[in-house]
Amino acid sequence: MKPKIIQPIGICLILFFSLSCKVSPVKQQAARQPNIIFLLADDLGYGNLTCYNSRSPIPTPNIDQLAREGTRFTRFYSGSTVCAPSRASLMTGLHMGHSYIRGNTRLPLRLQDTTLAQRLQSNGYVTGMFGKWGLGEEGTPGSPEIKGFDESVGYLNQRHAHNYYTDYLFEVKNGKIQKIQIDSTQYSHDLIIQRAYSFIRSHKDQPFFLYLPVTIPHAELFPPASDLKAFQNADGSSKFAPETPYNQNGGSYRSQPQPHAAFAAMLTKLDGNVGELQRLVKELGLDNNTYIFFTSDNGPHKEGGADPEYFNSSGPLRGIKRDLYEGGIRVPMIVKMPGKVPAGRVSEQPWAFWDILPTFAELTNFSVPASVDGLSFVNELTGKGPQKPHEYLFWQFNEGYLQQAVVQGDWKLIRFKRKGQSETLELYNLKNDIHENNNLASAYPDKVKILYGLIKQSVTPAEHSEFDWSTVEQ
Template identity: 60%
Template sequence: MHLKKLIGLFVLAASITQAEAQSSKQRKPNIIFILADDLGYGNLSSFNAKSPIETPNIDQLAKEGTKFTQFYAGNTVCAPSRAALMTGKHMGHAYIRGNANASLRPQDTTLAQHLQDNGYATGMFGKWGLGLENEPGAPHLKGFDTFYGYLLQRHAHHYFTDHLFEVKNRELSKVTIDSTKYVPDLILEHALGFIKENKNKPFFLYLSTTLPHAELKVPEHLMKKFQNLDGSSKYPPEKPFYQNKASYRTQLQPHAAFAAMMYRLDQDVASIVKQVKNLGLENDTYIMFTSDNGPHEEGGGDPAYFNSSGPLKGVKRDLYEGGIRVPLIVRAPGRVPAGKTREDAWAFWDMMPTIGQLTFTSVPTNIDGISFVNALSGKTQKQHDYLYWQFGEKGYKEALRQGNWKLIRFKDKGKPEVLELYDLNKDTGETNNIASTNYAKVQELKSLMKSAKTAAENPAFNWDEVEQ
């Protein structure tokens, strides 16, 4: 064969091989994780047809992706739920198990840190709640290149404030802001900017909005959308809420304000989706939407009026389903089936290994989570042997779900325990406690509860005395 022809064939073969290698080399996907604050399972019209509030943009997310109807928060209040999300550990092993003394330790590694180590741009905007500026759990020490928002949970009660905190170049600082500005406007602006700034490289955006957590405050133009021309609420009857020691400010029309906050949350989700589409990132991006726990009764919150728990029993601070089961929607065109509903029972601590697998990121093995990538892909998914929670405000309570069985245990110091057993397949609303007629099952699940937990390393959550 002629030498020039032979060389030409080699060059052609090499170019084809290089092209094939390039096409097979997948770009690491972007992850956008949107965490609503105190959003109930029933607050989305896509999860609850009886909701008096419509959430069309979030519902559209569900139409374009898969919704999970048996997904669970890490706990029934903010800090421990977020700790489970970030560390992959459930409440039997997590360091943070309540809202008190809620700072991660140096040895507690987060999902953001692992993604950062894998070359991801990492940005968080909204409420952190896992460490103040002088603590080892501060966001710049836990994997975030960029942050803008609240560090302290009580500070995040205020939608109008004179300062927030910011991380730039992995350094944290306090920033003064105009106290007439609505903080969700600023949070969204920074989140959209982060997406645009990092459009050419893989990124992890953690949008931890404070909506619709109390206090129930919105700008006047938003409030008017949910008032009649005479200024009365479109959601009567209204029971005014007056400022109390919990620092929530007065709201004379809490129903109208809550409806406005839900509207604003829905609009923010639309803005994120629009930014992703406009930048041509749609096929490279997973968008996940969920809530940190069940609906609140604080600051004038009225979950009964809004059917916020839907068919579930309980609210925030309960270990009944309404306190811990939350909506989850995952959208990723071509990667996650559209318009599907799944009933896999999984939880916040599964997000670390799941996102780890999606992004080719190594995560620790000594965690409680397992990857649910198969569920996201529409395939058969390995399920947990059990899911476990505990909570210690005003006594000790813990819950364990295995299959369709759920055991809840209540224990106050000096008092006998109370056990409740439910078959969630037949009784999603937990209306029929069948513990008294299923002694063997109660003892089996109670034994599993004991094995699911270790002694709390944080003295604030050591409840040994309660057991006495």
């Protein structure tokens, strides 16, 4: 029998179907919901990154690369000026006038406080949280397995997270949470970050949300000796002289003879992790379907020997953690997604933590309750605008005395009130005075009146007396 001769049209059909089979997985990936990685640094200052502050003495090349490949936001704000309320705002989409958690406390989220992780989980996402939670401990309604996380390894209690060398962490697996024993000589951040990488590898074939609230560069300033060595001279002295040793003296942080070198080592480790994360995403072929968000929970700290003035950690801004000046609440925000988020772009659009939930809702198609304070900023992320702006942004902080702040456009009003004392009002034009040096309250009384009215309308009574300043004399 003579062999059959395949006609040219037959060859074309075979090639067509062969190529179709080969590209179908790519089409499937393109049609899949996008992955989201949200990396939250702990107490990282606006000025600690060289892409935000050329005067920073510690290079951050990997984070700078992320900014070059994505969009860098210069007016992004945290939920609060300290950890727990800031993270509560991120998770629930509420600002400090409405949030259940309004200060640093062990108070957990309630059952009715629905998080963005729960909404993503209900929308088909596998969800992971690796690092510091701070919104509910084991056995409370705010525990991470209840608040939307399929997998988790890290700290539940903020104070426990001060200890980078610990003999236990908490793990969520198969819907249950348990305490796990770890090697107390191992730097816990390294263990946590590796578990986060494993989460990505394990779930590369399905839509995932990775919440990565790392514990660095917050105190304690005690990185591994191998990391510290890069910032020491041959004789073991610090390259960042002069050093003022930090002594524990009964405090919650370890003593550190070279806190400048230690902070440099921690920031460099964080930058290295960002580089590793980007390489892993590319290696797994996820780069074109993964949003990477990078930010900080509040301004830089001065705890455990940290020295924000030495490192110019607030950059051009005034204030640090626990202030409602810009240095306490304005934080870096970089977002990358090839083909979706413009590369090399810088945006001056003001937005905040409480906008993340509605933004994720639009990116992944889940519904947003009308009660949230945030707006979707997808138009600003994609650069396709026009972006609906906020009428104003609001913060409140009650530690020791009452601080309230409102930003509307370029104008900012800060209210200070101590019990038994008259209030103080400070008005700044952020466009002309980013460092908040020139108080214009007496020169612009009409503007003060407008912004003061916004402060008053922004606060609902807190459900716990430690946050409720509604009885403070007006």
